[in-house]
Amino acid sequence: MLIIPDEKIIELLDYKKLIEALREIFQSDYTMPLRHHHFYTTAEGDENTLILMPVWNSEYMGMKQVTVAPANANRNMPSIFAQYILSNSKTGEPLAMMNATELTARRTACTSALAASYLCRDDAENLLIVGGGKVAQHLVHAHMAVRNFKKVRVWMRNPTKMKEFVASLKNQGILAECVTNLEESARQADLIACATLSKTPVIKGDWVKPGTHLDLIGSHKPTTRETDDEAILKSSIFVDSRAGALHETGELALPIAEGIITENDVKADIVELIKGIHPGRTSSEEITLFKSAGLAVEDLAAALLVYKRYNIN
Numbered sequence: 270m271l272i273i274p275d276e277k278i279i280e281l282l283d284y285k286k287l288i289e290a291l292r293e294i295f296q297s298d299y300t301m302p303l304r305h306h307h308f309y310t311t312a313e314g315d316e317n318t319l320i321l322m323p324v325w326n327s328e329y330m331g332m333k334q335v336t337v338a339p340a341n342a343n344r345n346m347p348s349i350f351a352q353y354i355l356s357n358s359k360t361g362e363p364l365a366m367m368n369a370t371e372l373t374a375r376r377t378a379c380t381s382a383l384a385a386s387y388l389c390r391d392d393a394e395n396l397l398i399v400g401g402g403k404v405a406q407h408l409v410h411a412h413m414a415v416r417n418f419k420k421v422r423v424w425m426r427n428p429t430k431m432k433e434f435v436a437s438l439k440n441q442g443i444l445a446e447c448v449t450n451l452e453e454s455a456r457q458a459d460l461i462a463c464a465t466l467s468k469t470p471v472i473k474g475d476w477v478k479p480g481t482h483l484d485l486i487g488s489h490k491p492t493t494r495e496t497d498d499e500a501i502l503k504s505s506i507f508v509d510s511r512a513g514a515l516h517e518t519g520e521l522a523l524p525i526a527e528g529i530i531t532e533n534d535v536k537a538d539i540v541e542l543i544k545g546i547h548p549g550r551t552s553s554e555e556i557t558l559f560k561s562a563g564l565a566v567e568d569l570a571a572a573l574l575v576y577k578r579y580n581i582n
Contacts, residue, residue, distance in 0.1 A: 271365040273579055278371045281578040284407075284414045287379045287571060288386075294570040295543050299326040301565050303512060315340040318489070324565035330358040331569040333369050337489065339466045347403055348466060349373065355572045365576050369568065370403065376571040378407035379414075380509060380539070380561055381462060381484045386415040387542045387549030388507060388557040389482040393459035394419045399451070399471060399495075400464040401425035401434060404486055408462045409438060409445070412484075421445040422454050452476050463487055463495040474499025482550075483558040485520055494519040496558075498529050504558035506535050507542065507549075513562030520560050 305321040320335040335351040342348055351369035356362060389412075396418040398408050409421055421443055425431035431447050438445035448454040455461055455476040462484040465471060474497055477483065483504060488494050501524050508514035508521070515521050515532055524530045537547035539559075550557055 270363045271576070271579065273365055273367040273575060275368050275371060277579055278367055278575055281575045282371070282375045282571060284375070284379060284382070284410050287375060287574055288383050288411070288414060290570045290574045291376065291380055291383050291567060292543055294566055294573075295540050297326065299324060299566050299569070304565065306517070311338075311340075313340070322563075322565035322568060324569050325358045326569075328358055329364075329569065329573060330356045330361075331565065331572055332356075333373070333565065333568045335369070335373065337466075342466075349403060353568060353572050355569075355576055365572070365579075367572065367575060369572075372568060372571045372575070373563070374403040374407050375411075376567040377404045377464075377486060377561065377563060378411035379571075380564075380567050381408065381486060381559065382411035382415045384507065384509070384539055384542065384559040384561070385412060385460065385482060385484060388559055389416055389460050390480055390550065390553060391416070393482070395457055395459045396421045397448075397454050397458035397461045398423045398464075399425075399461065400487060401427060401430045402464060402466070405462075405464040406434065408464060408484075408486075409443060412460060412462060413443070416460070418460075419444070422448045422458070424448050424451045424454060460484060465495055466493075467495055468493045470494055470497040470500075472496040472500060474501070474503055477503065477556055479554040479556060481556050483556070485558065485560045488518045488520045488560075489562065490519060491517060491522040492519050494523060496520065498524050498527075500558070501530060504556045505550075506530070507537055507539070507547075507557065507559045508535055509539050509559075509561040509564050509567075511535060511538055513564065514560045517562045518560060 307319040318337040353369035465487040
C-alpha cells in the first residue's frame with residue numbers, strides 16, 4: 270500500500286484538473302451510503318464531530334474518517350483532521366493511504382467552483398471570501414479557475430491571519446485586499462463564498478444584491494448556519510445532495526423546520542446541473558445559492574486523481 274506524502278497531494282491536486290475530475294465522477298456510476306455522524310463532548314466541554322464517509326464504484330472503494338474540533342482555533346490548530354484509505358473494490362486490497370485534510374479542503378473548494386460554473390454570472394468580477402480556515406484558503410484559486418475575477422476581498426475574524434492570507438495571495442499575483450466592513454463588501458460582491466464554523470449567520474440577505482451567487486460551505490450541523498432566512502427566501506437554492514444539505518446543515522434544515530421553505534424549493538442538485546437536467550442560472554438578476562454538505566464521491570475523485578498521477582510520476 271502506498272503512503273502518499275502531503276507534499277505530493279498538494280502538487281498533484283491541480284484546481285482545474287480536480288474540477289474536471291469532479292465533473293466526470295458526478296456523471297459516472299457509484300454507490301454512496303449515507304455518512305455516519307457521531308457527536309461527542311471532550312473532557313473540556315468542547316463539542317466535536319466524527320464523520321465516516323464510504324463510497325465505491327466497480328473499481329475503487331474509498332473511506333474517509335474526519336474529526337471536526339472547532340475549539341482547535343483557540344489552540345492555533347486546524348479545526349479539521351482527516352485520513353483517507355483507497356482500496357480495490359473487487360478484492361478489498363488497500364491501495365493507498367493519505368492525509369485527507371488537504372484532499373478535503375481542495376475537493377470542497379473545487380466542488381463549489383464546479384457549481385459556480387453553472388450558477389455564477391459569466392461577467393462576475395468581485396469575489397468575497399468569508400472565513401480563514403483550510404477550505405477558505407483554496408476558494409480563491411478554485412473560483413478563479415472558472416471565472417475571471419478582477420477583485421478578491423477577504424474577511425476574517427482574526428485580523429492577523431487575514432493580513433497573512435492576503436499577503437500570500439498578493440505574492441501569487443492575485444489582486445486581493447483585506448476588508449473590515451463585511452456588510453459593505455457583501456453588498457458589492459458578485460460571488461460570496463463562506464467557509465466558517467459560525468453557529469449564527471454572518472451574511473444577511475439584505476446585503477445580497479441581485480445577480481449574486483452565494484456559496485455556503487461551513488455549516489455542517491443542523492443547528493448552525495452562515496446566512497439568514499431572508500437570504501434563503503430571495504435565492505434560487507441548489508445543493509450538492511438533497512440527502513445531506515437538507516437535513517445535515519442548519520442552512521436549510523432550520524428554515525424547513527420553521528416552515529419558511531420546503532424541500533421542494535431546492536431547484537436541483539449538482540448532478541442535475543452537470544447532466545443538464547436543470548439549466549442553472551436563468552437570468553442576470555437571479556440570486557443563486559449553493560449549499561454543500563460534502564460528499565464521499567468528491568473525496569474519491571480527489572483521491573483517484575492523486576493516486577493515478579502519483580503512479581505516473
